[in-house]
Amino acid sequence: MSLPEIPSLLHDYQRDGVIALRGLFDAAQIAALRAELERYMAEDLASKPADARTLEPDGQTVRNLWRLERHHPALLPMLEKPELLQLVAALVQGEPLLVGVETFNKAARVGSAVPAHQDNAYFCQSPPDMLTIWIALDAVTPANGPVYYVRGSHLGGMLPTKPSGVKGNSIGLAQPPTLPLEDQFCGLLEPGDALIHHCQTIHHSAPNLSDFPRLGLLLVYRGRHTQNDPALQAAYRAAVSSTPPA
Ligand SMILES: O=C(O)CCC(=O)C(=O)O
Numbered sequence: 001m002s003l004p005e006i007p008s009l010l011h012d013y014q015r016d017g018v019i020a021l022r023g024l025f026d027a028a029q030i031a032a033l034r035a036e037l038e039r040y041m042a043e044d045l046a047s048k049p050a051d052a053r054t055l056e057p058d059g060q061t062v063r064n065l066w067r068l069e070r071h072h073p074a075l076l077p078m079l080e081k082p083e084l085l086q087l088v089a090a091l092v093q094g095e096p097l098l099v100g101v102e103t104f105n106k107a108a109r110v111g112s113a114v115p116a117h118q119d120n121a122y123f124c125q126s127p128p129d130m131l132t133i134w135i136a137l138d139a140v141t142p143a144n145g146p147v148y149y150v151r152g153s154h155l156g157g158m159l160p161t162k163p164s165g166v167k168g169n170s171i172g173l174a175q176p177p178t179l180p181l182e183d184q185f186c187g188l189l190e191p192g193d194a195l196i197h198h199c200q201t202i203h204h205s206a207p208n209l210s211d212f213p214r215l216g217l218l219l220v221y222r223g224r225h226t227q228n229d230p231a232l233q234a235a236y237r238a239a240v241s242s243t244p245p246a
Contacts, residue, residue, distance in 0.1 A: 006086065088133075092129040135217045159174070
């Protein structure tokens with residue numbers, strides 16, 4: 001990505017609520033990030049608090065790493081990209097604050113589904129100037145559980161939610177989207193590519209039934225000007241208490 005591309009990326013993001021950035025990280029950077037995440041899971045994770053991860057229903061496989069900005073701050077310099085921050089500033093319409101670094105591991109054969117949701121049901125921010133950068137550490141194919149997005153759904157505000165019962169994604173939409181899958185934006189990526197989605201864009205992913213893992217590393221940013229929304233927070237607290245950790 002180069003700076004002159006920002007206006008057209010902003011245009012597409014405002015229209016669709018999701019954009020793709022090809023080749024954001026090169027092969028050496030991706031290999032280094034993967035190695036560090038693997039080391040963290042093997043050596044450090046066991047000594048971290050329970051809010052550092054969610055396991056798959058098998059009780060062993062890591063489904064998500066959470067709060068890496070707090071539990072593994074040494075990862076942050078590996079993710080710094082000044083031109084990316086300039087893009088994020090335009091997309092969140094203000095000074096970007098990094099508020100979350102996490103993973104959706106989607107391990108081969110084990111990785112579970114993510115129910116349709118809007119991230120702001122978790123983030124609870126107003127105005128909704130908040131986004132997620134989803135960086136592919138593996139190739140994302142139709143077979144290993146790509147993320148699907150309903151283009152333009154960020155423009156419809158927050159929709160009614162219900163607790164999903166899924167550990168790691170406790171809040172789902174009360175009504176899943178009716179748009180056929182083939183009409184949704186499917187995030188097929190090469191390692192090092194990334195997607196950026198708005199916190200109101202409806203998205204979901206299927207279980208990974210393939211033999212290939214699908215590790216995504218996520219950076220969550222908000223504009224400094226956003227504030228907590230008490231109504232969204234009340235719904236979030238209710239869902240967390242029924243399926244901790246959220
Ligand atoms: O990686 C996935 O399958 C889901 C990701 C997700 O829900 C998110 O980026 O908010």
